Amino acid sequence: MESTESNIIVEGHSGEDKQEPISYGLYVVVWLGLIALTSLTAVVAGFNFAAFTLVIALLIALTKASLVVNYFMHVKFEDKIFKVFLAIAGFTICVIFLLTFSDVYFRR
Amino acid sequence: MAEIAIEPGGLGASPNGASHNYLENTGKHKGILAWILSTDHKRIGILYMISIFTFFAVGVSLGFLMRLEMLVPGPQGKIFDAQQYNALFTLHGVIMMFMFVIPGIPATLGNFFLPIQIGAKDVAFPRINLLSWYLYVTGAIIVLCSLFWRGLPDTGWTFYVPYSIRTATNVTLAVFGVFVLGFSSILTGLNFLTTIHRMRAPGMSWFRMPLFVWALYANGWIQVIATPVLAITLLLIAIERVFHVGIFNPALGGDPVLYQHLFWIYSHPAVYIMILPPMGVVSEIVATFSHRTIFGYKMVAMSSLAIAFIGYLVWGHHMFVAGETQTAQFVFSLLTFLVAIPSGIKVFNWVATMYKGSIDLQPPFLFLMAFIILFSIGGLTGLILGSLATDVHLTGTYFVVGHFHYIIFGGGVFIFFGALHYWLPKMFGRMYNKKVANWALGILFVGFNMLYFPMLLLGYEGMPRRYFTYLPKYELLQHISMVGSWVLITGLIIMFWNLIRGIFKGEKCGANPWGGTTLEWSIPSIPPTENFEHVPVVTHEPYYHPEAEPGFVAEPVPVAK
Numbered sequence: 001m002e003s004t005e006s007n008i009i010v011e012g013h014s015g016e017d018k019q020e021p022i023s024y025g026l027y028v029v030v031w032l033g034l035i036a037l038t039s040l041t042a043v044v045a046g047f048n049f050a051a052f053t054l055v056i057a058l059l060i061a062l063t064k065a066s067l068v069v070n071y072f073m074h075v076k077f078e079d080k081i082f083k084v085f086l087a088i089a090g091f092t093i094c095v096i097f098l099l100t101f102s103d104v105y106f107r108r
Numbered sequence: 109m110a111e112i113a114i115e116p117g118g119l120g121a122s123p124n125g126a127s128h129n130y131l132e133n134t135g136k137h138k139g140i141l142a143w144i145l146s147t148d149h150k151r152i153g154i155l156y157m158i159s160i161f162t163f164f165a166v167g168v169s170l171g172f173l174m175r176l177e178m179l180v181p182g183p184q185g186k187i188f189d190a191q192q193y194n195a196l197f198t199l200h201g202v203i204m205m206f207m208f209v210i211p212g213i214p215a216t217l218g219n220f221f222l223p224i225q226i227g228a229k230d231v232a233f234p235r236i237n238l239l240s241w242y243l244y245v246t247g248a249i250i251v252l253c254s255l256f257w258r259g260l261p262d263t264g265w266t267f268y269v270p271y272s273i274r275t276a277t278n279v280t281l282a283v284f285g286v287f288v289l290g291f292s293s294i295l296t297g298l299n300f301l302t303t304i305h306r307m308r309a310p311g312m313s314w315f316r317m318p319l320f321v322w323a324l325y326a327n328g329w330i331q332v333i334a335t336p337v338l339a340i341t342l343l344l345i346a347i348e349r350v351f352h353v354g355i356f357n358p359a360l361g362g363d364p365v366l367y368q369h370l371f372w373i374y375s376h377p378a379v380y381i382m383i384l385p386p387m388g389v390v391s392e393i394v395a396t397f398s399h400r401t402i403f404g405y406k407m408v409a410m411s412s413l414a415i416a417f418i419g420y421l422v423w424g425h426h427m428f429v430a431g432e433t434q435t436a437q438f439v440f441s442l443l444t445f446l447v448a449i450p451s452g453i454k455v456f457n458w459v460a461t462m463y464k465g466s467i468d469l470q471p472p473f474l475f476l477m478a479f480i481i482l483f484s485i486g487g488l489t490g491l492i493l494g495s496l497a498t499d500v501h502l503t504g505t506y507f508v509v510g511h512f513h514y515i516i517f518g519g520g521v522f523i524f525f526g527a528l529h530y531w532l533p534k535m536f537g538r539m540y541n542k543k544v545a546n547w548a549l550g551i552l553f554v555g556f557n558m559l560y561f562p563m564l565l566l567g568y569e570g571m572p573r574r575y576f577t578y579l580p581k582y583e584l585l586q587h588i589s590m591v592g593s594w595v596l597i598t599g600l601i602i603m604f605w606n607l608i609r610g611i612f613k614g615e616k617c618g619a620n621p622w623g624g625t626t627l628e629w630s631i632p633s634i635p636p637t638e639n640f641e642h643v644p645v646v647t648h649e650p651y652y653h654p655e656a657e658p659g660f661v662a663e664p665v666p667v668a669k
Contacts (some may be wrong), residue, residue, distance in 0.1 A: 081305065088329070088333075089332075089333055092333050092420055095420060095421065096337075096373055096420070099421060099423075099424065099436075099439065099440075100366075100369050100373075102424075102433075102435055102436045102439050103365070103369065103424065103427075103432050103433050103435070103436035104363075104366075106433040106434075106435040106436065107433050
């Protein structure tokens, strides 16, 4: 029989309602960052990077998304469990992309 | 090791016996409003149960008609023409899949027992829980409306493109209905995940949770992550049909195989939405009726998560002959065989739990035995379909239909019935007639195998699925299968009659008629509205049977002089 000497739960109950308020300054900086990245997207669209076009566009989009998720959606300041949830969802979608491309990429 | 402190009358009863059970009306609404506006997880579970089994009855009737269509071979003398038959199998599939098996056990018994099993008073978001039911009913009504408006949908439950884009029938509405149903599923999943993370009673650590809760946990993850893919896919179909944007239709520059990818990215994990909760129920039943702790508790719990995870990686095996590349065929075939590992862990651990157990052959346990046999046949025929060479021969035949019904009906739904026999006495405080229950199971088992085993043989001989007619050489097996459907329905009628009669007129049963050890058996039968009068403190694992421990000394039995 397995050991039952495990922890008593109530994870995530600490830290709740105790968050530091985030300053407006930080929000403005993130917002400016997003605008800068959008401009970057527009600028790089003018160059021909051939096969890397998509990769570059996706990298910029990913950076922007992580800024939004971390600051505007507060995930950076949340409990670990929410980050784990998000990571699992992100990982799953990567796997789904990868496996779909195992078909699409090899199709001639 | 300390026991849960169970007071006289159970954890739910107040000392003066004044607490109300959930069937007594204590809210501000009266009559039917007291039910359809209730946020009590138990009442919502029952609302789901009534709606789900209503649709099940419709689905069974459609299935019965499809079998009756096979009375005579050839296209002459048929009850339904080809188009009507197409509508029959589409509706049978859509109703059974999206309105019965996918919500199935989680929405009904999960809603009812998940909070009780973890020692909580309700789910984390009771109002969202009620909203899920309304979304379910709305989605179901929309799908049924597609029945009577501008012709019947005829695409099969998979809505494959390019046909689903080209057909003049009412696909958009049916697809929208399924979309709404999907949201119901997502919200239920989210609710369960939050409840399990946040609302466990003191001492209910992860590895003290009953395995049904573990199964619902894995299931919640699939619902939350996979269902949006279906929602997006269905929206894309609607966009393509309405605005003629080329996404899947090759004539517009789209890719039909991409549709199949997106559809099965959801629908294969959905197969695990259908089968994981029943596996959780099996773990409960096997531990209770073997009077032993489950063998390899942690492995059974983890195998639920493993099945949920690997379930995401195998969808390509539905597309081996659909124009998928050889690379993808190889990758998906390999991954498919990996699912056998956690599934095998579960089956072997259940059987190992029975070994040297003190087995009590009550109706729920007999349903479990039927499940193990039928699910094993389903699993083995799945391996035949999962390997590339044999799949090319068998794909699109009755073999697939047979395999699928062995898994979902023989596996999932038989355990759903077993779960009803296990938990209805707790829910309504009355016991059905056990002898009739056993007979019903026997008839169901015979009818099921008569109906679906010939399908495996027919498919092997080349009978294609979804045809409204067949060659004379298939006549004998088609007839056996048709008669099987009659036997099966007889069993269903007897079983449901017995259960419903038991709910209203059965003998009263105590708090713990089966000797179960999980928390729901510590509260009175007909649980109180608040579930627990005092918050329970859990001090040991869920299937703790002190009498099965080595060194246990029984109390001396009084001897008559």
